[in-house]
Amino acid sequence: MxxxxxxxxxxxxxxxNLMRAELSPTEMAEHLARREKLWAERENQVGKVCxxxxxxxxxxPPEQQKGFAADTAxxxxxxxxxxxxATSRAxxxxxxxxxxxxxxxxxxxxxxxxxxxxxPEERHLRSGHLTT
Numbered sequence: 001m002x003x004x005x006x007x008x009x010x011x012x013x014x015x016x017n018l019m020r021a022e023l024s025p026t027e028m029a030e031h032l033a034r035r036e037k038l039w040a041e042r043e044n045q046v047g048k049v050c051x052x053x054x055x056x057x058x059x060x061p062p063e064q065q066k067g068f069a070a071d072t073a074x075x076x077x078x079x080x081x082x083x084x085x086a087t088s089r090a091x092x093x094x095x096x097x098x099x100x101x102x103x104x105x106x107x108x109x110x111x112x113x114x115x116x117x118x119x120p121e122e123r124h125l126r127s128g129h130l131t132t
Contacts, residue, residue: 007038007041007042007045008042010034010038011035011038011039011042014031014032014034014035014038015035015072015075015076017031018031018032018035018072018076018078019076019077024102024103024107025086025089025107025108025109025112026089026098026101026102026103026107026112027102028086029086029087029089029090029093029098029112030090030098032072032083032086032087032090033087033090033091035068035072036068036072036087039068039071039072040068043065068083068087069083069084069087085109085113088116089109089112089113089116092115092116093112093115093116093123094120094123097115097123097124101115
């Protein structure tokens with residue numbers, strides 16, 4: 001069996017967790033945010049090694065590259081919408097707040113989405129009551 005490059009191994013492990021593990025909304029968001037960073041890093045490396053070909057007229061347009069959400073959806077069985085939503089939760093909510101919420105009764109998609117729309121100060125005040 002061939003040895004996978006480190007990035008591919010990590011992506012495979014994340015995909016495996018997304019498909020099999022019982023993840024809370026916060027954990028899912030964090031896994032997908034990590035997957036997005038690794039995927040972008042891999043795509044950047046591949047683009048340098050194998051640059052895309054130039055289009056050859058109208059009869060053979062260049063093949064469309066899959067975006068992060070489409071690739072993740074295909075590999076995990078999630079919808080592109082769910083991938084984008086969870087990733088936006090992780091990217092919009094600071095890790096200290098996610099850590100405070102993770103595993104509590106507030107670890108729901110609805111609560112995370114409400115935090116996304118708040119100003120940073122309000123987010124910290126809202127989540128601060130969990131630690132007191």
